[in-house]
Each structure stands twice: as structure tokens, then as C-alpha cells.
Amino acid sequence: MSERVADIPIIELRQVDKWFGDFHVLKGIDLEVKKGERVVVCGPSGSGKSTIIRCINRLEEHQRGQIVVAGIELTSDVKNIEAIRREVGMVFQQFNLFPHLTVLQNLTLAPIWVRKLPRKEAEDTARLYLERVKIPEQADKYPGQLSGGQQQRVAIARSLCMKPEIMLFDEPTSALDPEMIKEVLDVMIELARDGMTMVCVTHEMGFARTVADTMVFMDRGEIVERGPPAEFFANPKSDRTKLFLSQILAH
């Protein structure tokens, strides 16, 4: 791990358990993410990897254990939940842009209503981030008028406008056509270079190799293996990891 990563834990999960009905989806998860660290979570579908990051901003509720984000413990206290959500940005597989608002309005909504920024300031910030995700000219269009790759970049910019400390990515390229995946990954790589703390659930192993500080492999609700990418890809220790990597890297 490089010195870019400070030795301050910013996300801590301790013995987190979660069930969907009777299905035990997370089993005693321990995970620590340090400030500036980039964690890529991978694993077969249904392994609980999306559920983990959805627990970090309380889109899902954990039923046992402890989650502390940016020094605030996640409890049922709405104040705490909203405080954490202000500091944690999230990018979804399905983009989830607000279709009734223009791109610019999508970007300024939360800064204006949650951060209480003046409109002018929020718009300036929004245009700055649109510039960074390389679509400044789309500011006045509606999401429905953009391609999937453009929509996902708008979604990333929308999260960044809240100036979050942490970004969560839930399979951000899985719903995209192949030719659009790269434009989204490029934006994410650039974000990683700027030192953002990131937790990504993704199958893009090339991206993982490039940016990850830590790889986490999950299967059946457990963290099976974790380690720096070089080691993770070269000498996976567990058989389940080997099998998964052989399947995903086969082609």
C-alpha cells in the first residue's frame, strides 16, 4: 500500500450479519477501509458484495455487528444516517438519474437542498464536475437524451458534487454497452488518481489491477480472501478464489 493511504480507518465493519428473510446474505463480515484506500470487491453473483456496500450507506440495514463510517456509527438514528449519506457518494448499476430534471439540476439538487449551497455556487461546482467527466456540453439535456455511458458519468458527477469523502460503486459498468465501459472506467481511474477513497463492486479485473490497493473476494456471504492485487491475481490462496478468477479471466 502506498503512502498515499493514510493510516486512518474511514469505514469499519465489525462482525456484520444480515439476512434477507431466512437467507443469510452477510456472515460475520469484517472490513476496514482506510482514508484514500481503493478497495475492489469481487465475487460470484449472489455472494453479498453489493449488499456490503449498500450497508455502508444504509440502503440496507445490517442486523448484527457494527458499522462505523467517517467516525459516525450507523444506527437507526436518522440523523446519523443522513450525516453519513452526505459524506458517502454512491454510483448505481442502473445510474438512477432523476429523469424529470436536467443534467445540471440532477447535479445541483442535493448541494442546494442538503448542503444548502446558494444556487450559483452549486451550478459552478456542477459545471466543474461535468467538465471532469468530459460532458460539459450536456448540462441542459435530460438524462433520457444521453447514452448509457454519458448517464453513468453524470451519475458519478452528481455524487461528486456533494464533495463526498468516500465513493461507493455498485457494478457501475454492468448495465453498459461494451463500447461505453471504457469511458466510465477512465473517469473512475482519474478519480482514483486524485486520492478518493473508493469501494467498487465490479467485474472489471483490468480496472481492479490498475487502481485497487486491496482486492476483496467474497463468496456465499463471507470474505474469502483479501490482499494487494498483485498477490491476489498471481497467487490466490483459496480454491474458491482460484475457481472464480479462472472463470472470469478465461476469455
Add this chain to the structure above:
Amino acid sequence: MTDVDITQELPIPVERPPRRTHGVVDWLRANLFGGVFNTILTLIALYFLAIAMPPLVRWAFVDAVWSAPNGQACRGAGACWAFIGEKLRFILFGTFPYEQQWRPLAVVVIFVAMILASCDRRLWGRRLMLLWLAGFIAAGVLMWGGILGMRYVETRLWSGLPLTLIVAVVGLPFAFPVAILLALGRRSRLPAVRVVSVAYIELVRGVPLVTILFMASVMLPLFLPTGVTIDKLLRAGIAFVLFAAAYLAEIVRGGLQAIPRGQIEAADALGLGYWQRTRRIVLPQALAMVIPPLVNNSISGFKSTSLVLIIGLFDLLNTANTALTDPNWQGFATEVYVFVAAIYWTFCFFMSRYSQMLEREFNKGRRR
């Protein structure tokens, strides 16, 4: 160089879409005589029009009597529009003091002006709210009077078109927020809120409006201490609001349920609170989706205001009925009902056009 340069630009011929046809003949061919079946339908329709239209035109215009001193002089083959002329002020303003009827007229003009102003997208927002508030206050002052040198007129004498408009135009905007709260309540995570909302909606929807109006006018006074009376018009208005709200609530709920889960998650993830999320993300999309049924319900609600006649309020339909009882002018029911229907139709047709405009406006995001 042996490699083929695939980025080389080939001259792609620009092809224009085929030109649409223009002109009357083309239009006729495309819309009325396109195919055997269409042609048959067109001919049948023309045949019925040929049978129905001439007598109608003759009755309504050619043979119509436009002025007459009394009912006897007016009796002929055609319509007696003289009767409408004679009774116009009574039908429109009913028992409102005759020499003061400029006041309800002004109220109607104010309402129509406010409705028209609401069509202008640039006025939407706080300014329009203020405009409506000012309009309501002005209407109240004009109807009641008692200040600015205007005679006090009790609500018992309010009647005709202004009464219909007051119940509908004041009632629907009050019903709407109640409906939204009920719809949100029905989907609330708090069991108490949910139970109350469901119970209310199911109770009110299960009862005819007539019954609710009767309860408001007959039963409610029985429960009030002696000496306390609530204005009859107010009681009818509240009954109408509560009734309309239950129906509108179910329509709004339909819209709420159509909002994808991801929209709510995205709003949550950005840190929006419940009310911010509801106000900025959920409701704008949910309401835009249910504009057609909302307007459908509002049109039906507008016409249901005529039921207030059964508790003795003189709305437009009731004044029209009363006008028919004049012994000097007997037997002109058709003319009166055609006239009243035309007034109702004008307002309802306008509402339907307005809803189409709203749909266009709100579905911009979905348009490609």
C-alpha cells in the same frame, strides 16, 4: 501501403426521408378514404350527419326565436333563446341581490382569469400561489361584501355559476394536498399513519357523495351544541373536499407506486431527507404520470358539484331548474339544459386541454 485504412471516410449519400403528402385531397385520401373499411365508415358517418344536422341547425338557429315578451310569443318550431335571455341573470347568479350582481360576475371573471393565468408556464411557482391566494381573497370580499361600501350578502343567497365555481375551484385545490398526504400516509412505514389513511380512504370511497352531503347538512348539526351553526355552504364545501380527496389519493398512490425503487435509493444516497425526497424526486414524477386520471377525476368532481342542490344550495343546475318554474315561461327545459350543458362543457373541455398541456410539459424528460 497495403493495409486498408478503415477510418477513411467514404462518401455516404445523404438520403432524405420520403416527403409527407400535403393538400386537401391527400388529406382526405389518407384520413377518410384510406381503404375499403375506412371509406364505408366515412360514408355511414356522413349519412348520419346528413340526417341529424339539418333539423338541429333549423331548431337551434333558423327557426329559433331570439326575442319575445313572454312564453306564449316564443312558442314555435325552433328553440326559444329568448327564454335564456330573459332568465340569463337568474341562471347565472340566482338569488344574489339583483342590483349587486356585478359582484358575482366579477368573481367569475377573476376565477376564469386565474385559471387562464395558470396556463402560463412562466408564472408557475410562488407567484402563481400568491395570485391564487389574492384571487380567493378578492372573491371572498366580493361575495360577502360588508366592506368597501358593498352590502353584506350571506352565503344563503350565493347561487348559480359562482357557487359552482367556488365549490369546485376552491374545493379541488384543497382536496389535492389532502389527497397527497393520504396517499403518502397509505404507503407510510408508520403503522398508525397507514391504518388511519387506509381507513379514511376506504370509508369515504364506500359511500356516495350524496350521503356525505346529507350527513354534512342534516346529521352534523345534530352533534353540534345548540346555538352553534356552521355555514351550509362551508359544510358542503368540506364534504366535497373530503370526498374528492379520497378518490384523488388513490390516483396519487398509483403514481407513487410506479416510481422505481432506484429513484428513492438515489435520493437517499445523496442524503435527502424524507420530505425533500418526496417533494423533489418522488411527487414530481408520480404526479406527472397520473395527470390523465387526475384530470379525469377533477372533471367528474366539477360536475359532481351539482349534487349540492339536494341539500338546498343553488348551484348552476339548481338555478336553471328554478328558472323553469316561471309560470310565464313554461316548457323550455331543453333550451335551459342545453345552455347549462354548454357552460359545463366549456369548463370541462378546457380542463381536458389543460391536462394535455401539462402532460407535454411534465414529460419533457421522457421525450427523446
